[in-house]
Amino acid sequence: MVPFGSALMVSALLFVMGLVGVLIRRSALVILMGIELMLNAANLAFVAAARHVGSMDGQLFAFFVMTVAAAEAAVGLAIVIALFRRRRTTDVDQVSFLKW
Amino acid sequence: MQPLDLIGLIPLLPLAGFVLIGLPSAAGRRLPRPLVTAIGCGSVALAFALSVAAVAALAGLPEHHRSHQAVLGEWMGPLGLSWSFVLDPLSAVMILIVTGVGLLIHVYSAGYMAEDPGYARYFAYLNLFMSMMLTLVLGSSLPLLFVGWEGVGLCSYLLIGFFHSRTDCADAGRKAFLVNRIGDASFVLGMLLAWSAFGFTFDIREILANAPGVAASSPGTVTLVALLLFGGACGKSAQIPLFVWLPDAMAGPTPVSALIHAATMVTAGVYMVCRMAPLYALAPGAMAVVAAVGAATALLAAVIALAQDDIKKVLAYSTISQLGYMFMAAGAGAFGAAIFHVTTHAFFKALLFLGSGAVIHALHGEQDMRKMGGLRGALPRTFLFFAAGWVALSGVPLTSGFFSKDEILYHAWLANPALWAAGIAGALLTATYMTRLMAMTFFGPSRFDRHAAGRLHEAPASMAVPLGILAVLSLGGGLMGMPASWLGPGPFHRWLHPVLGAAESAASPGHHGPETLLMVVSSLVALGGIALGWRLWVARPGTPAAIAARLSTVHRLVKGKFFVDEIYDAAVLRPYAALCRGLARFDTAAVDGAVNGVGATAETFAHAFKLFHSGFVRNYALFYLLGAAGVLWYLAA
Numbered sequence: 153m154v155p156f157g158s159a160l161m162v163s164a165l166l167f168v169m170g171l172v173g174v175l176i177r178r179s180a181l182v183i184l185m186g187i188e189l190m191l192n193a194a195n196l197a198f199v200a201a202a203r204h205v206g207s208m209d210g211q212l213f214a215f216f217v218m219t220v221a222a223a224e225a226a227v228g229l230a231i232v233i234a235l236f237r238r239r240r241t242t243d244v245d246q247v248s249f250l251k252w
Numbered sequence: 253m254q255p256l257d258l259i260g261l262i263p264l265l266p267l268a269g270f271v272l273i274g275l276p277s278a279a280g281r282r283l284p285r286p287l288v289t290a291i292g293c294g295s296v297a298l299a300f301a302l303s304v305a306a307v308a309a310l311a312g313l314p315e316h317h318r319s320h321q322a323v324l325g326e327w328m329g330p331l332g333l334s335w336s337f338v339l340d341p342l343s344a345v346m347i348l349i350v351t352g353v354g355l356l357i358h359v360y361s362a363g364y365m366a367e368d369p370g371y372a373r374y375f376a377y378l379n380l381f382m383s384m385m386l387t388l389v390l391g392s393s394l395p396l397l398f399v400g401w402e403g404v405g406l407c408s409y410l411l412i413g414f415f416h417s418r419t420d421c422a423d424a425g426r427k428a429f430l431v432n433r434i435g436d437a438s439f440v441l442g443m444l445l446a447w448s449a450f451g452f453t454f455d456i457r458e459i460l461a462n463a464p465g466v467a468a469s470s471p472g473t474v475t476l477v478a479l480l481l482f483g484g485a486c487g488k489s490a491q492i493p494l495f496v497w498l499p500d501a502m503a504g505p506t507p508v509s510a511l512i513h514a515a516t517m518v519t520a521g522v523y524m525v526c527r528m529a530p531l532y533a534l535a536p537g538a539m540a541v542v543a544a545v546g547a548a549t550a551l552l553a554a555v556i557a558l559a560q561d562d563i564k565k566v567l568a569y570s571t572i573s574q575l576g577y578m579f580m581a582a583g584a585g586a587f588g589a590a591i592f593h594v595t596t597h598a599f600f601k602a603l604l605f606l607g608s609g610a611v612i613h614a615l616h617g618e619q620d621m622r623k624m625g626g627l628r629g630a631l632p633r634t635f636l637f638f639a640a641g642w643v644a645l646s647g648v649p650l651t652s653g654f655f656s657k658d659e660i661l662y663h664a665w666l667a668n669p670a671l672w673a674a675g676i677a678g679a680l681l682t683a684t685y686m687t688r689l690m691a692m693t694f695f696g697p698s699r700f701d702r703h704a705a706g707r708l709h710e711a712p713a714s715m716a717v718p719l720g721i722l723a724v725l726s727l728g729g730g731l732m733g734m735p736a737s738w739l740g741p742g743p744f745h746r747w748l749h750p751v752l753g754a755a756e757s758a759a760s761p762g763h764h765g766p767e768t769l770l771m772v773v774s775s776l777v778a779l780g781g782i783a784l785g786w787r788l789w790v791a792r793p794g795t796p797a798a799i800a801a802r803l804s805t806v807h808r809l810v811k812g813k814f815f816v817d818e819i820y821d822a823a824v825l826r827p828y829a830a831l832c833r834g835l836a837r838f839d840t841a842a843v844d845g846a847v848n849g850v851g852a853t854a855e856t857f858a859h860a861f862k863l864f865h866s867g868f869v870r871n872y873a874l875f876y877l878l879g880a881a882g883v884l885w886y887l888a889a
Contacts, residue, residue, distance in 0.1 A: 244870065
């Protein structure tokens with residue numbers, strides 16, 4: 153039986169890893185992976201909290217997050233492919249022309 | 253149908269003429285001139301015939317039933333207002349003057365305006381004027397009177413500015429309109445106060461019937477109503493301080509000056525005061541103001557007329573002066589005398605204006621008397637007619653002007669000898685300036701240029717016939733209002749007695765004065781004025797210039813019309829323009845500044861905040877992080 157605190161610690165660790173990946177990496181693919189990591193960190197926190205308080209709501213919510221994550225990945229990867237076809241790159245710093 | 257039931261048609265006939273002439277012209281169709289003449293003059297001739305028939309029917313009624321009301325239809329039901337017209341002896345006199353003199357002037361216009369490209373427009377306006385003037389005179393309620401009042405003001409504006417491509421004409425029209433608005437504002441206030449004070453009715457007869465009760469409890473209200481209504485009359489009838497528009501109104505065609513600015517419209521104020529005579533009789537304070545304003549105007553305008561060189565300007569100031577006499581009579585309680593002077597003045601002043609039109613016509617538009625002179629030989633017929641107007645206005649015994657002016661002076665004496673003194677001085681000046689006008693126009697050497705002399709021509713028959721009729725009326729028209737001491741009250745005063753008699757006896761003191769002596773004095777003054785004018789401008793033509801040089805300050809003052817226009821310009825127009833400029837600056841600086849400032853502020857912030865949109869995805873991610881952290885921190889705190 154994993155203590156609740158440890159589960160939260162792992163969740164936080166995963167979230168920060170994903171966040172740092174989003175903030176410092178330039179590859180669009182890696183940024184998408186970072187986002188997946190953050191979503192799954194949230195899922196872990198939900199499941200652990202559900203277990204801790206003895207309610208099914210958190211587990212239910214994890215399924216919603218997975219659904220949304222799948223949709224997000226599909227849209228995100230489609231954007232990355234479209235971007236690559238047009239600009240021959242997946243470096244997000246190279247596509248900074250949408251600005252003031 | 254009896255003629256009396258058809259009085260509602262009297263204003264409608266000229267209105268139909270206006271529509272028939274005006275609509276095709278407005279649609280761009282050019283009606284043939286004979287058709288315009290036929291409609292324009294014909295509608296007025298029909299109105300005149302109907303008026304004569306209606307007045308004859310009215311005269312057939314017993315004296316105290318001589319008041320007939322005809323209702324055309326509903327107007328403002330909740331206020332109890334309808335299009336209803338009343339024919340009584342007072343409005344009967346007025347409709348006969350308006351349609352009769354109006355008809356003569358329409359016929360004259362057909363000759364005078366024959367060459368004008370705006371012929372149809374001219375007759376359309378003139379017919380509209382007739383319709384509005386008849387509405388004013390016949391209206392049974394104050395608002396209906398006011399409809400006519402404003403309508404004639406509109407037509408006056410349109411006809412003064414008839415030659416609208418000339419700036420001075422357009423300006424004169426605007427000036428007349430604006431000055432009249434001041435008076436009209438006063439009139440509206442008076443009308444509304446009368447409504448609320450005299451039993452919430454607009455009907456003139458009901459107001460007059462309720463007035464004595466109100467006067468017993470609050471005399472101040474009656475005086476205030478009377479003064480406010482008189483304010484309106486001051487505007488319309490060109491009295492001090494609102495007389496400045498009338499001399500400028502001479503920019504319009506001369507028959508218009510004769511019809512609107514001498515015979516009919518400007519007498520509307522006098523008519524209104526006489527219509528409300530029982531009300532004025534209850535307010536002695538207001539009567540004193542009316543008399544004083546009238547006397548001052550009569551004298552001031554007569555002095556100014558003495559130094560004018562434009563033939564129409566002399567007649568314009570003369571009109572102002574004569575209107576002053578009418579108000580002096582009304583203020584002295586002699587309402588019948590005021591209406592009598594309205595009548596005789598309509599005859600001789602229309603004659604003089606139309607005569608001056610014939611002179612101007614003959615000289616191809618020249619109005620400056622310094623460029624006339626010696627026209628007696630070239631225009632003998634016009635000279636004869638003009639001379640009839642001259643003696644009538646000067647008050648030579650047995651002419652119409654003599655009877656009406658003498659009656660006013662007699663009543664002025666009874667009311668207050670100071671009024672009489674002002675009136676008799678004005679009478680002397682009147683005879684003098686009219687003689688000067690005659691001398692400069694018809695006597696002495698001719699001063700017009702040579703090639704104009706070759707083309708001098710007498711007026712055509714359409715102009716001469718109205719002149720002749722008016723000349724006969726000017727000379728003999730006074731006989732219907734002979735002094736009561738001669739053969740008993742004249743027919744004119746017996747006719748008006750049912751309407752005005754009660755108010756007259758209420759307003760005037762009962763005692764009698766030395767009527768015969770005053771009559772002799774005023775006759776001598778009239779003849780003396782003519783003799784003085786003759787001596788100064790015909791017998792010894794150098795004298796006026798010498799006097800002017802000796803009294804140069806006075807001369808400049810009179811020549812400059814006492815600089816009333818300039819005073820108004822400095823006291824009213826310039827401060828007003830300065831105020832407008834100040835407000836315009838406030839508008840651009842404060843109001844526009846506030847609006848533009850809001851926009852500029854938003855723009856400044858936008859320029860600052862747009863920098864967050866760097867285009868770098870990772871920057872956006874960082875802002876999300878900071879935002880989310882902020883929200884969490886806020887929720888936790």
